[in-house]
Amino acid sequence: MELRSSLAPVSFLVFLRGFCLIFHFFPPLPEKSIVMLFNREGAIPASWAWKRMLRFVVIFLAVAGFATLLWPSHKQHxxxxxxxxxxxxxxxxxxxxxxxxxxxxxxxxxxxxxxxxxxxxxxxxxxxxxxxxxxxxxxxxxxxxxxxxxxxxxxxxxxxxxxxxxxxxxxPKSTDASHIDFGVATTVSRLNESLDQFQHWAGYTRTRIFALIEPDETKKGVQEVKIKAENLGINLFITESADDYLHRYFALVSLLEKNMREETKWACIIDDDTFFLSMPALVDALAEYDHTKPYYIGGVSEGLPQIAVFGIIAFGGAGVFLSRPLLNDLAVVYDDCQQMTFTGDRRIANCIYQYTTTHLTIDHRLHQLDLMKDASGFFESGREAPLSVHHxxxxxxxxxxxxxxxxxxxxxxxxxxxxxxxxxxxxxxxxxxxxxxxxxxxxxxxxxxxxxxxxxxxxxxxxxxxxxxxxxxxxxxxxxxxxxxxxxxxxxxxxxxxxxxxxxxxxxxxxxx
Known part of the structure; x- marks a missing residue:
């Protein structure tokens, strides 16, 4: 409540009291005295009249100013x-x-x-x-x-x-994604953080996720992650490796090839912050391609400067999809490609380009999202929902x-x-x-x-x-x-x-x- 509004009810009383004070100090003149003011013979001295008048003016202004301060205001606050x-x-x-x-x-x-x-x-x-x-x-x-x-x-x-x-x-009805295997190179702590997002698209879909992590000296972290994944309906398989991240990333190619099962059609290499919005939508999208042929599917960067630096490759954050025939071809040349000096997803691309005749098939629904600070325009575009997002x-x-x-x-x-x-x-x-x-x-x-x-x-x-x-x-x-x-x-x-x-x-x- 504003101070001026709360004191408004008493302001009028204050104003009346002020006038009482005025008349206390300057009482009404008797009739005889008023006549004398205009009688030259019995005139009251000028100094006395001016003092009385000055006192009246001072008191009146003080009371009026105080009342104005307390009076309710209609100004917006x-x-x-x-x-x-x-x-x-x-x-x-x-x-x-x-x-x-x-x-x-x-x-x-x-x-x-x-x-x-x-x-x-x-x-x-x-x-x-x-x-x-x-x-x-x-x-x-x-x-x-x-x-x-x-x-x-x-x-x-x-x-x-x-x-x-x-x-x-x-x-959409629940989907069976047992024909898709995913691989991710990360650490046990980041893997633990990623399980909640993995659960959205991988939980109870029968897909498998193979994680290649740094050695966990306590072993406790690995066991806790496995229990959490099981509770979330995620088929998680963890392998420890002392290799650096770049070697572990390319090693996923070999790990996924060695663990293929009869129903496997696709292998996908992802980052631990790759997010698929819908597994049913992803299954439908992959069904558009012939899995019996060598296919290298992914999304390029949204920014041309990034492409200028890294080339026309499937950027790992959007998901790198390899068909079963291509995965078999890469297994043959895996040791030679592991000696390349390129970084993770660039090594996969250059291995494919150097040793096979397969080229990148760009699926524009897979997004690396190399966008800085504010990507709201992408999400608020009102277009078809992307298959994957990153960063x-x-x-x-x-x-x-x-x-x-x-x-x-x-x-x-x-x-x-x-x-x-x-x-x-x-x-x-x-x-x-x-x-x-x-x-x-x-x-x-x-x-x-x-x-x-x-x-x-x-x-x-x-x-x-x-x-x-x-x-x-x-x-x-x-x-x-x-x-x-x-x-x-x-x-x-x-x-x-x-x-x-x-x-x-x-x-x-x-x-x-």
Missing amino acids: ATPMRTQSNNITISSKVQCDPDVDMLNRLNIKKLADYTRREIVVDFNPDPLAVKQKVNQPLWDTKLTGITNQEEGVVQDGCSVSAPLTLQVPVP WKSWFQADMPKLSVISNLCGESCLLRQWHFGDGWVLTNGFSVIKYSLPIENDIAMEMTWEPHNGATDESYLHELGPLRQRDDGKISFQLVDAVSEPNGRVTQWYILRDNDGDQVLELSWRKR
Whole structure:
């Protein structure tokens, strides 16, 4: 509460008291004296009259100024804040009591606004565009603070009253990926960190992951990782090697070849931060190629300067796919190729180019994502979801395991789907809620939010990411910070707009129809 407003009720009393003081020091003159003021013979001395008048003016100005200071002001002031017991400052605009533990988990110190919205998922068997238009607003102005005594429903002041129904594709059925083997060179600690992301695409799919790690002297770490992988439904096989990383990376070629089983069709070499958004989508993509022929499949860098440095190769972060016949060919020349001085994925490429007639087949759905600082334009493009992404916790930040939590409710085809609402807001599922400040002339153009790398220009990214458009610096952006699967089958997401004056939170609670 403002000081001026809280003291307003007493200001008028102060003003009256002031006038009482005036009349105390300057009482009314008797009638005779007033006549004498205008009688030249009995006139009151001028000095006496001026002293009385001066005293009146001084007291009047003092009382008037004090009353003005205390009088209510109609000027707009900053939103008042209240402080919780755990030192989280909450704006008076927040009409509910958010969970303190949740605010701490979201790293919120000052909360400016909080909105909850329920979303009902309507599964549609017909093909749906990745981008959909919704006439309803995302932020509904009719909601909040509703009390219905007859039905016993009381809104908490932060929740939108009416659920919002969105259509999504029918989730893909669980897939059998036993014909694909994956290899990764890493350390036991990084492998342990990577299991949560591996679980999204490899858990309970019957695929196998072969990890070539540095020796673990305690052996305890390896055993713990194996137990964790088993609990997550991941078929993990660990081999220790004293070789340096570059030799271990190429050694995956031999390890995968030696462990092929009858059903093996493809081997894939990945980095420990390679993330596949959907195993069913990956299985369908590989089915487009003839696995009985030598195939070297991957994605090149999004930046031409990177290609200039490393060549036209399958960049390891996007995933390097080798068909069974090609894997057999490389086994024959493995010892010669191991003597090459090239780095990991370059050694694989040069071994293939030098000793076979197979060339790279570029699949543009596999992404190295050599994008610096801010890759939001890539994820918010509204295009078909990529098969793989990389660098999401190093070159830029995008928590892929958190992003993919929504798939527990509506399947992998729900990830990164986009809805454009009637109030101009855009939801990219699992990533952000945004509102552009500039008109979009080309609906398929990708916003260039990233910083150029190694001298790259705008044209350096067209071969993989075009069409492109310039960055919208006035864009309002709520970014996904957390997402959880609830025991009741719901999925809750928290999107946050960070600001020095206080963070704004949008909580989306998803449920099936």
